[in-house]
Amino acid sequence: MSRPAPDPAASSHLREVVIAVVLVQLVPILELVCGWVSPALGQPVRLGDALVEGLGLAALAALLYALPAGPRLLPALVAGALLGLSAERLGWPPLLGVLIALPLAALPPRLGLVFACLCAVIPPQLTPRAPELGPPPARRESPPPDLALITLDTLRADHLGALPGEGWWVFDQAISAAPWTLPAMDSLMLGEPVRRHGGGLPIDGGFTRPSPTTPVLAERLSGLGMRAAAFVSNPHLRASFGFDRGFQRFDHSDAWEEPHAAWALWGLVGWRALGWPPRLWARRDPLLVNAALRWWAEAGDAQRFLWVHLMSPHEYRRDPALSNPALEKEDPERLRRAYAEASARGWAEATRLIEGLGPQTRIVLVADHGESLGEEGRWGHGSALIDPQLHVPLAARGFGEGPSGGQVAVAALADALVRGALGSLSAEVVEVGGLRRDASGFGLRIAGGSYSARPPPAPAADPAEMAVQGELLEALHAIGYVPGP
């Protein structure tokens, strides 16, 4: 008996699978090479990411070749995902990219795959890098000296790291205007409490936005002749939410070149469903600092205002092993350790930025809000007007006047920065979540950290204000800021 001859159809199919698996490796290779050759072609890709991407694409190729139409489908899928991402980055509907990719299904599979993989290098070249927004500010006689505002997302006051260099003031009782990013940053930029600007309250599945006519910090500083740039990645701090106002350059990292195929693949293979984050903002912190320092060096012929928002502390539970709510009871120390480590990573980037800006630069460091780490049984932020979520670190360098102590409203920073004097901060009225409190009546005992009662609404003087306050209180109650009626 002779052994059966190998099935030529099966072996040729296997050869095609191997060729497809090899060809799709072009995607990570192209990305690696582009990032390596020039930052203008793409952000550097980590080798680990490229390997994961290559393995995932190989798995996808092998899987599709098991289907009758798979070989023809694969190029269109790979190209569709890559072009869809490019389209999204350019502000076009992602479906457009997918439609453009469809004709690839008509090509011979191998040729189609080569074309599809080439799409991996198209996005970095098409994606506008750091668009210049608006004309540069008019030259003034004597604009204020260079200023950098560094905001760390979710950093608690008790996790302020060691400040590099000399001459820092630390405000140890700084209170944010709200316990989550959007209203808190609105307040910081507008210099107004939430009650006045009305931004960041939930409405019809979105959020209220402050009036675009009230000038924000960057507009006011640009008006003084400063050149302004922002480098941010928090999804709430978008241009579409008005955070680009006043900046001649606004870099939101979502608009950056990234390992595109990696994101596409993560969606395709369902990592999101397995608990993997779709976006690792913390990973962008070093890139934000690099981009900010590059701009700082390029813009040196004018007085500069730089805003950088770092996300590392916010991301301490991104590891799927830490996202389990049961851990809050079973192993809270593990979560607190993870928070401390994430905060230290953010702090290291903030330190690198400060050192890169040089000793002459005026710097303000502050957090948008804090984080509950098990106090009163709470975790996270955005849920209550309590110390852990409202008490934020605030440190400054390079301003003439020292703080006089006591509570400080972060919302008062904008005015103080425009004046160039932080000493008056302490006298400002502290207003949180739209509820007006003067510092003495606020009832926070920050130093002791023993505050627990949420403040009751302050009685309004006139009926019109009372109506506004009533509506606001309802909205605040809806998101758990204040007890219900």
Ligand SMILES: [Zn+2]
């Ligand atoms: Zn935040």
